Amino acid sequence: MDCRNEGCSQPQDEDIMDIPLDDPAANKAAAKIQAGFRGHMTRKKMKDDKPREEKQREPK
Structure with missing residues (x-):
């Protein structure tokens, strides 16, 4: 996702940090x-x- 053209209010790096790493649903996803x-x-x-395997079998 490129925020430069969409006018995001936050840099992309901050969005990543908003995800709780100990959340079981996030880990499952x-x-x-x-x-x-x-x-x-x-x-x-x-x-x-x-295709390599088929090419090797053809000459037999």
Whole structure:
């Protein structure tokens, strides 16, 4: 999110500090976001690796 064009009243760094780190709901939400991102990266890596494996099998 870019606040320069939207006219935010606070710098972005201060918004991050407003989140209570000991809040169980915030921790659960963060874990869910991280898991989704890790899954995305794993699927992306597997998709990139798949054509190499198929190319290796074709000459047989």
